[in-house]
Amino acid sequence: MTGDFQLEMNEYLPLRDVVFQTLRQAILKGELKPGERLMEIQLAQKLGVSRTPVREAIRKLELEGLVLMIPRKGAEVAEITIKDLEDVLEVRAALEELAVCDACENITEEQILALKEAADNFQAALESDDLVKCAETDMAFHEIIYSATNNKRLLQILNNLREQMYRYRMEYLKEPGTHKLLLKEHEAIYSALKKHDKAVRSVFISKTRDVRSSAAFEMREESQNRYKKRKLVNNRKE
DSSP, X not given: OOXXXXXXXXXXSOHHHHHHHHHXXXXXTTSSOTTOEEOHHHHHHHHTSXXXXXXXXHHHHHHTTSXXXXXXXXXXXXXXXXXXXXXXXXXXXHHHHHHHHHHHHHOOHHHHHHHHHHHHHHHHHHHHTOHHHHHHHHHHHHHHHHHTSOOHHHHHHHHHHHHHHHHHHHHHHTOTHHHHHHHHHHHHHHHHHHTXXXXXXXXXXXXXXXXXXXXXXXXXXXXXXXXXXXXXXXXXXX
């Protein structure tokens, strides 16, 4: 088991919910990898609990689509497909397009300064090769934009999607080809919001499309490479 996660107790939650949240976060953050088997006994020993809350947590994770139950094999972390990534990025792009348009009219000077700092922090995180830090600083940049919208309903929707998007954000940040595109996206959005330029909408759509295309291309390449490796291994066995 590759993850270095630990159980974080919460006196206000039942143990099964604590285990569920722990495993859910481990999957979303990539500590439990796509395709990794989830063995009840190993997880129970790692978390210091019985198998019952682990079994219940896995069932809930299956309902969320984060885990697959495979006959005669058991549970494993669900793979992220190219279609999954494209769908999530499409939803995110539509919501964030609205967010940046609203922010263009409402953003304050203080928020513009915070946005610049967040963009710099993201660039520093990319240079450090710390994937979790990259995801968190990218998220911090976009959350400043959300807070500048003054649209409570939009904020509520984006907050509900935040954790689900986190897993996909981690996935496309793994691809070096997206890094320069994301830096350009941040720079273009910052410049447009600083000028309160409503053309930010077209800028955002263009940059997001580039990121989506790059991430999908990189995933296709990786998927093809995995397929070739599996085929080579199978041929050797034969």
